[in-house]
Amino acid sequence: MSLARTERMLYAGCRLASICSGLIVLFIGFFLFKESLPLLLKINPMRFLNDPGWHPTEGQFGLFPMFAGSLLITVGAMIVAAPLGIILAVFCRFFAPRKIANAYQALLSVLSGIPSVVFGLWGLVVLAPIIRHVQPPGVSLLAGVLVLAVMILPTIALSANAAMTSVPFEYLQGAAALGFSKWQRVWGVAIPAARPGIVTGMILGAGRAIGETMVVLMVCGNVVQVPDSVFDPVRTLTANIALEMSYALSDHRAALFVSGLMLLFVVMGFVAISESIRAKVIEK
Amino acid sequence: MILVAASSNLTNKIKQGLILSLSIYLGGMSFAARNAHADPSESQLVLTGSSTVAPLAAEIAHHFEKMHRQVRVDVQTGGSSRGIADARRGLADIGMVSRHLKPAEEHLWEFPIAYDGITLIVHKSNPVDGLSNNEVREIYQGRINNWKMLGGRDAPITVVNKAAGHSTLELFTDYFHLKQQEIRASVIIGDNAQGIKTVAGNPDAIAYVSIGAAAYDSGQGLPIKLLPVDQVSPTLFNLQSGKFPILRPLNLVTLEVPEGWVKKFIQFARSPEMKSIIQEQYFVPRPD
Numbered sequence: 001m002s003l004a005r006t007e008r009m010l011y012a013g014c015r016l017a018s019i020c021s022g023l024i025v026l027f028i029g030f031f032l033f034k035e036s037l038p039l040l041l042k043i044n045p046m047r048f049l050n051d052p053g054w055h056p057t058e059g060q061f062g063l064f065p066m067f068a069g070s071l072l073i074t075v076g077a078m079i080v081a082a083p084l085g086i087i088l089a090v091f092c093r094f095f096a097p098r099k100i101a102n103a104y105q106a107l108l109s110v111l112s113g114i115p116s117v118v119f120g121l122w123g124l125v126v127l128a129p130i131i132r133h134v135q136p137p138g139v140s141l142l143a144g145v146l147v148l149a150v151m152i153l154p155t156i157a158l159s160a161n162a163a164m165t166s167v168p169f170e171y172l173q174g175a176a177a178l179g180f181s182k183w184q185r186v187w188g189v190a191i192p193a194a195r196p197g198i199v200t201g202m203i204l205g206a207g208r209a210i211g212e213t214m215v216v217l218m219v220c221g222n223v224v225q226v227p228d229s230v231f232d233p234v235r236t237l238t239a240n241i242a243l244e245m246s247y248a249l250s251d252h253r254a255a256l257f258v259s260g261l262m263l264l265f266v267v268m269g270f271v272a273i274s275e276s277i278r279a280k281v282i283e284k
Numbered sequence: 285m286i287l288v289a290a291s292s293n294l295t296n297k298i299k300q301g302l303i304l305s306l307s308i309y310l311g312g313m314s315f316a317a318r319n320a321h322a323d324p325s326e327s328q329l330v331l332t333g334s335s336t337v338a339p340l341a342a343e344i345a346h347h348f349e350k351m352h353r354q355v356r357v358d359v360q361t362g363g364s365s366r367g368i369a370d371a372r373r374g375l376a377d378i379g380m381v382s383r384h385l386k387p388a389e390e391h392l393w394e395f396p397i398a399y400d401g402i403t404l405i406v407h408k409s410n411p412v413d414g415l416s417n418n419e420v421r422e423i424y425q426g427r428i429n430n431w432k433m434l435g436g437r438d439a440p441i442t443v444v445n446k447a448a449g450h451s452t453l454e455l456f457t458d459y460f461h462l463k464q465q466e467i468r469a470s471v472i473i474g475d476n477a478q479g480i481k482t483v484a485g486n487p488d489a490i491a492y493v494s495i496g497a498a499a500y501d502s503g504q505g506l507p508i509k510l511l512p513v514d515q516v517s518p519t520l521f522n523l524q525s526g527k528f529p530i531l532r533p534l535n536l537v538t539l540e541v542p543e544g545w546v547k548k549f550i551q552f553a554r555s556p557e558m559k560s561i562i563q564e565q566y567f568v569p570r571p572d
Contacts (some may be wrong), residue, residue: 055448055464057449060465124485128485129485136440136442136470139471221470221472222472224472243447246363246366247364247366247448249369
């Protein structure tokens with residue numbers, strides 16, 4: 001009887017918690033929409049993509065360069081961090097001596113706990129000057145991609161490692177019994193079996209990258225443009241809000257909420273795409 | 285497998301969440317405790333607005349609180365636009381605005397407490413010592429894009445601009461007859477400090493910032509150089525005599541005619557005793 005009661009309470013508690021977290025997302029979405037509505041009603045929403053520039057105080061609201069900036073920087077960071085993270089996990093799991101592997105994991109955990117503003121500072125005073133020697137001004141898409149890659153590397157590596165650790169031992173044993181080399185066991189058995197976990201880690205990493213504000217504000221240069229090369233500065237949707245919100249009034253302010261709304265849609269699109277990838281991976 | 289990965293992540297999230305909520309809880313407690321001890325007769329003044337005025341206002345507030353123990357002064361930044369908006373809606377007792385009021389804002393009461401100039405800064409190692417107004421305009425339009433064209437090193441110019449909405453940007457574009465849309469920037473920054481750091485870290489950059497902030501950081505040893513504007517050096521003397529061309533008032537604004545503590549604070553901020561504090565922050569006191 002008492003067990004049933006605890007269970008009922010647990011059930012009610014879980015339900016309450018999940019309703020709350022769901023509602024919070026809805027509330028935030030509603031709030032963003034409400035704050036951007038005055039401008040959305042005033043001008044054609046397509047103008048946010050088509051306007052030639054972002055000069056909100058002069059009535060031009062082109063958000064497309066920021067949209068492209070956010071997307072490019074996230075994709076770039078993934079391209080750098082995902083292979084590295086997976087290789088790191090493979091090294092820890094299959095090739096490194098136990099002690100080194102443990103030390104490595106501890107190091108990665110520390111790396112994941114460093115506040116983003118510290119990464120930003122590092123990018124600004126160390127990385128950007130190095131890039132500037134290759135091609136000025138240094139603060140650029142490339143700087144943002146590299147710093148974000150370092151930031152999301154632990155997320156990807158740690159979840160890939162956890163996923164590979166949970167690959168049933170029998171799979172690997174069976175593969176070894178069939179005469180697979182170590183590399184074949186890793187590449188042909190462990191990684192495919194761990195793929196859903198690896199994809200989850202990548203999604204979490206991408207989520208962190210696209211929402212990151214402080215780092216990109218510091219190292220990307222914040223110029224509103226679709227970059228021609230990785231050395232060009234870019235501005236992301238998040239940096240746009242952080243940079244201008246405290247100075248914005250009326251239409252300008254509403255336009256920044258539209259940036260937020262757009263970011264929400266980008267993240268939704270991201271989740272949808274990654275969910276469909278994961279569904280396919282699991283099916284396989 | 286996915287469950288394992290997700291659950292190890294979940295425990296991490298829970299840990300982070302716990303730490304976060306604990307710190308919020310503790311933060312809330314200290315706040316509550318302070319309120320509980322507050323004298324019921326204590327009054328509070330809220331100032332919001334310009335990030336240029338805020339450090340000065342905070343310093344003045346500090347001295348004001350020492351003299352009047354029953355008053356607490358709360359200074360929050362957020363840009364001149366917020367200073368105007370908050371004063372208008374009554375969210376702040378006093379708004380801080382680092383520019384002249386615009387025609388649409390003239391129903392507010394404005395009280396200048398000091399003046400600040402805006403000047404161009406470059407890296408200390410940059411051999412260029414002065415630019416004509418036309419050269420500045422062409423640099424910001426991207427028509428001059430290498431220091432060699434100005435007698436400097438053979439290096440592309442990194443043009444640092446401010447984000448939209450800053451009063452510094454408005455003042456700069458007005459003075460140099462630039463349109464915001466024609467500026468070709470390589471880096472866009474938020475506040476003065478970020479601009480100064482960018483120039484200190486990049487020998488080929490040029491930026492425009494508050495003279496107060498630049499002179500202070502240059503005095504602290506940062507490798508930046510303040511350039512004259514229209515051949516007038518940004519010295520305290522030139523600022524004070526009104527010779528320096530880009531000068532702006534640092535204003536306190538109110539919605540109503542100031543009364544009570546608001547009036548006392550504004551009078552205090554404008555009193556001769558505050559002159560040394562204003563100069564310590566490299567701003568220009570009001571002429572007597």
